[in-house]
Amino acid sequence: MGAFLVRDSLFLLLLGASLTLAHNLNCQKSLTVRLGRDLSNTFNWTAEEVETCDNGALCQESILIITAGTRTVALGSKGCVFAETESVTFIQHSAPPSLVAVSYSNYCDNLLCNNREAIAQFGNLQLFSGSSVSTAFRCPTCLALGSCSSAPYLPCVNGTSRCYQGKLNITGGDMNVSVEIKGCTDMKDCRLMGRITTVGPMLIKETCSLQSFPKPRVAENGAAWPPISALGSGPLLPSPLLLLSLVPFS
Ligand SMILES: *[C@@H]1O[C@H](CO)[C@@H](O)[C@H](O)[C@H]1NC(C)=O
Ligand SMILES: *[C@@H]1O[C@H](CO)[C@@H](O)[C@H](O)[C@H]1NC(C)=O
Ligand SMILES: *[C@@H]1O[C@H](CO)[C@@H](O)[C@H](O)[C@H]1NC(C)=O
Ligand SMILES: *[C@@H]1O[C@H](CO)[C@@H](O)[C@H](O)[C@H]1NC(C)=O
16 A cells, blocks of 8 residues: 555656656757858857746757858757747758758757757758859859948859849847848749748848849850850759658758
């Protein structure tokens, strides 16, 4: 009889402990605003801070990565989030060649589960944008937090047909930054982000313009360049390319 009572109270104790765990989750907490070269390979996303969530919240880690020219910007948020379900989302908003935008978001329900360190698995962005084959066309190219201080005319890679100029305002998940982006692109609609306007808790507002390359002209060596329509028929991927998976990336 005595043993039975002990086992019952032990069971209640364990139940209480697991309820506490389920409702007051500890998550990594950080805000990342980084601009640089080769970020994908060198960047360590591990957060030093830990946050205790309110009842019913999950852990989240979300990041938006944009590459233009040789520069990459990474905007990331880790912390608690109110969400119903666990999920992992990877989206390629804009495909190579040239301007690339990808995002990753992970909502999870275990102690410190928002613990991704590396972002290299999201694609070698430098490889996408650093193609050596170039067209005769050039676009102002830059990537900056806030506004670009300069935007040199850089050669466009084969497969691009327009110059993109845009601004993204990113708010939410403790983020409030603006990014300016200019470069060559093959996008037909002015949508670096595709139709997606959120990355985890971050809300993204895009304002932009697109300009077609000038009409075909005769080059200095006398050879006529292919018409614009031919240039535009490069590898066009459906944009946005949406990959949704419940299995975390390894
Ligand atoms: C990232 O940083 C964390 C904490 O500082 C460290 O434990 C981990 O080994 C680092 N990862 C890499 C790949 O450098
Ligand atoms: C984006 O942010 C900038 C600077 O804070 C502001 O001037 C601009 O109006 C914002 N644009 C949108 C679409 O919210
Ligand atoms: C973001 O920052 C701008 C100033 O840079 C400010 O006007 C705006 O209210 C801020 N937005 C939020 C949501 O904090
Ligand atoms: C560039 O693209 C055009 C048309 O898309 C193609 O005909 C041409 O061979 C390409 N040039 C190179 C060097 O790949």
